[in-house]
Amino acid sequence: MDRDHLRAVPGASDAPGTSPDALLALVGRGDAAAFERLYPLVAGPVYGLALRVVRNPALAEEVSQEVLVEVWRQAPRFDRTRGSAMAWVLTMAHRRAVDRVRREVSQSQRAARAAALASDDRDVVAEQAERSLDAARVRQALGRLTAPQREAIELAFFAGYTHQEVSGVLGVPLGTAKTRIRDGLIRLRDALGVEGGAER
Amino acid sequence: MSAENPHALTGAYALDALEPAERAAFQAHLATCRDCRDEVAGMLEAAARLGQAAAVPPPPGLRERALAQAAATPQVPASLDTFPASRVPGRRRWPAAVAAAVVLVVGGVAGGTAAVREIRADQAAAADQAHMMRIATAPDAVSHDVALGTSHVVMSKAMQAAALVGEDVPMPVRAGMAYQLWMVHADGSTAPGPTFMPEGGEVLAFVEGDLSHVTALSVTEEPMAGSDRMTGEVIAVVAL
Numbered sequence: 001m002d003r004d005h006l007r008a009v010p011g012a013s014d015a016p017g018t019s020p021d022a023l024l025a026l027v028g029r030g031d032a033a034a035f036e037r038l039y040p041l042v043a044g045p046v047y048g049l050a051l052r053v054v055r056n057p058a059l060a061e062e063v064s065q066e067v068l069v070e071v072w073r074q075a076p077r078f079d080r081t082r083g084s085a086m087a088w089v090l091t092m093a094h095r096r097a098v099d100r101v102r103r104e105v106s107q108s109q110r111a112a113r114a115a116a117l118a119s120d121d122r123d124v125v126a127e128q129a130e131r132s133l134d135a136a137r138v139r140q141a142l143g144r145l146t147a148p149q150r151e152a153i154e155l156a157f158f159a160g161y162t163h164q165e166v167s168g169v170l171g172v173p174l175g176t177a178k179t180r181i182r183d184g185l186i187r188l189r190d191a192l193g194v195e196g197g198a199e200r
Numbered sequence: 201m202s203a204e205n206p207h208a209l210t211g212a213y214a215l216d217a218l219e220p221a222e223r224a225a226f227q228a229h230l231a232t233c234r235d236c237r238d239e240v241a242g243m244l245e246a247a248a249r250l251g252q253a254a255a256v257p258p259p260p261g262l263r264e265r266a267l268a269q270a271a272a273t274p275q276v277p278a279s280l281d282t283f284p285a286s287r288v289p290g291r292r293r294w295p296a297a298v299a300a301a302v303v304l305v306v307g308g309v310a311g312g313t314a315a316v317r318e319i320r321a322d323q324a325a326a327a328d329q330a331h332m333m334r335i336a337t338a339p340d341a342v343s344h345d346v347a348l349g350t351s352h353v354v355m356s357k358a359m360q361a362a363a364l365v366g367e368d369v370p371m372p373v374r375a376g377m378a379y380q381l382w383m384v385h386a387d388g389s390t391a392p393g394p395t396f397m398p399e400g401g402e403v404l405a406f407v408e409g410d411l412s413h414v415t416a417l418s419v420t421e422e423p424m425a426g427s428d429r430m431t432g433e434v435i436a437v438v439a440l
Contacts, residue, residue, distance in 0.1 A: 043266075090248040
């Protein structure tokens with residue numbers, strides 16, 4: 001049969017399923033070939049998200065590379081019952097991009113570009129959503145948020161704002177900022193029909 | 201942060217919109233609150249969809265560099281779960297590490313004789329998480345970055361307690377050694393704190409006692425059992 005075909009983990013890459021979940025599980029067992037197959041599924045979202053947050057292509061690329069290596073390194077800890085592979089990867093990507101932008105871009109600089117950003121982002125998200133697979137659903141889901149909810153989420157998610165900064169920029173009490181972020185995310189979750197982990 | 205109602209922070213946590221001390225405190229809460237874990241899990245999935253919608257083609261050289269670097273990078277051990285599966289399950293990296301953390305508490309700063317206890321049980325770990333959260337949410341709580349992986353110290357002088365919380369902490373350079381925390385006084389004298397080891401890169405250690413005369417905390421490498429006096433070089437120091 002095809003015994004001359006060596007694999008990182010014998011047989012592992014034969015497994016059916018090319019979903020990010022299945023591939024990341026294989027990566028977690030040290031399957032380098034699965035990591036190569038996972039790359040094209042996650043690299044675009046990781047880089048795109050990093051770019052949105054750090055707003056600098058070179059820095060975004062650096063962050064992306066770190067995240068992708070981290071995906072490989074930490075894959076053995078991925079637990080599908082606690083969430084999807086895509087959420088696992090993008091949570092890591094977002095966290096790292098946000099940490100980076102907070103370290104390298106001062107609060108005042110971030111605050112300065114905030115106003116423009118808030119109105120700007122709406123269109124960018126819509127435009128980018130057009131191109132993605134779940135385009136219609138993401139766009140529709142965003143449309144279900146109130147404008148203040150969407151604004152708060154965009155500032156936190158894409159501009160890397162802390163909730164204190166969101167409250168400051170929007171001129172609303174901290175509790176209001178928290179509530180907008182939470183309620184907005186819950187509405188987004190419900191509109192998208194996504195579910196969290198199966199930790200039951 | 202709202203110590204009374206940490207549930208309100210799920211959204212801000214899911215979007216990484218918390219300050220480091222708040223984040224650490226909320227992660228501690230997550231370890232003990234299934235409702236919040238479930239809510240955060242759903243929110244992370246929703247946020248991931250937003251992230252996916254932001255996808256753009258990555259730069260051409262990225263693939264090769266990422267794959268090459270990954271090939272040269274060892275993976276973490278398959279699991280931190282050396283304890284029973286019935287442990288408090290948690291999201292992300294924090295709760296597992298807390299449960300796994302060997303937490304050492306030192307009583308009596310002035311005396312210098314450390315009554316050290318070692319706790320491994322989940323229940324105790326949950327209590328430590330709660331303890332850490334109480335420190336981090338005390339009205340006078342302050343947080344300082346520590347150059348040991350990504351770590352910080354949260355401290356409340358009113359509560360007479362400080363917690364060193366960190367992740368991405370490398371193992372001590374010298375084999376067979378542990379990290380040890382030290383309290384540094386204004387006159388330069390030091391009092392020993394607990395030893396600790398990274399578990400999956402994460403650390404959690406407490407110092408308790410009257411901290412009003414402690415001007416800094418420092419970290420050295422010491423033998424596993426800990427030292428009464430510093431023998432290693434100071435590898436991280438944080439002024440309080």
